[in-house]
Amino acid sequence: MRLTEEQLRRLDEDGFLVLPGVFTPEEVELLRGEVPGMVAEQRPENPREAGKSTVRNILSLHRRNELYRRLVSHPRMLEAARQILGEECYPQQVKINLKTGFDGGGFEWHTDFATHHNRDGVPKPRALNFHIHLDDVTEFNGPLMFVPGSHKREIPLKRSVDGEKWELWTVPHEAVTELVNELGMVSAKGPRGTLLVFGDNLLHVSAANVSPYPRWIFSVIYNPCSNPATKDVPEMAHERDRRPLQSLADDCLLQPVLPAAA
Numbered sequence: 001m002r003l004t005e006e007q008l009r010r011l012d013e014d015g016f017l018v019l020p021g022v023f024t025p026e027e028v029e030l031l032r033g034e035v036p037g038m039v040a041e042q043r044p045e046n047p048r049e050a051g052k053s054t055v056r057n058i059l060s061l062h063r064r065n066e067l068y069r070r071l072v073s074h075p076r077m078l079e080a081a082r083q084i085l086g087e088e089c090y091p092q093q094v095k096i097n098l099k100t101g102f103d104g105g106g107f108e109w110h111t112d113f114a115t116h117h118n119r120d121g122v123p124k125p126r127a128l129n130f131h132i133h134l135d136d137v138t139e140f141n142g143p144l145m146f147v148p149g150s151h152k153r154e155i156p157l158k159r160s161v162d163g164e165k166w167e168l169w170t171v172p173h174e175a176v177t178e179l180v181n182e183l184g185m186v187s188a189k190g191p192r193g194t195l196l197v198f199g200d201n202l203l204h205v206s207a208a209n210v211s212p213y214p215r216w217i218f219s220v221i222y223n224p225c226s227n228p229a230t231k232d233v234p235e236m237a238h239e240r241d242r243r244p245l246q247s248l249a250d251d252c253l254l255q256p257v258l259p260a261a262a
């Protein structure tokens with residue numbers, strides 16, 4: 001998928017895009033069908049909500065599941081990422097944030113680059129976050145909220161922890177207040193199949209899910225091959241295979257998944 005000039009202009013100006021209907025109901029159903037089996041697995045790539053047994057996110061999906069391996073190379077995301085970046089990229093991190101009804105915690109105010117740089121040693125804020133709504137995301141189940149234009153500002157940081165133990169660099173509330181007063185906030189709502197694209201320096205947040213409804217969002221972070229991590233972090237946090245991704249066919253999710261050869 002190629003973005004229009006207008007979409008590229010909005011991404012540059014606002015720092016994000018919300019594109020409904022990029023993935024079809026049939027594709028989303030297939031992707032959703034793979035989730036319960038992965039959530040049930042007991043493995044370090046399924047970190048829990050702080051102090052709870054509820055799984056917060058499921059990571060390294062492209063290494064665990066054939067459909068998600070295809071999804072990271074889907075042309076509706078990968079070609080748009082290459083168009084924006086102007087170069088080849090690798091999937092830095094691949095996950096679903098489950099934000100389970102009643103139990104799913106929020107994500108503090110942050111920019112992704114702060115963590116990518118300080119924790120992973122990524123040199124430049126060039127990575128792009130592509131999200132797909134696997135549930136209808138409404139005002140009730142904890143949508144992401146963006147501060148448009150914040151990616152062009154200098155933002156102070158502090159080190160904190162997300163979920164059980166993940167390092168997350170957040171933004172002090174005084175700085176958030178100033179930026180939100182000036183630039184406002186946009187809530188990234190949209191039905192299943194909506195695609196969000198946002199850059200590494202965009203200030204964002206999401207609240208806890210106090211509704212009964214889950215809020216599954218798939219996320220792949222595409223980082224240019226010329227901008228790899230320089231620190232040694234677990235593979236589920238930052239992919240070690242930094243070879244360029246190759247696009248698959250547009251109908252790749254609809255093709256049968258054959259049983260692995262014995």
Ligand SMILES: O=C(O)CCC(=O)C(=O)O
Binds near residue numbers: 129142144206219
């Ligand atoms: O899933 C969420 O609510 C937040 C995700 C997020 O902050 C991120 O992907 O950087």
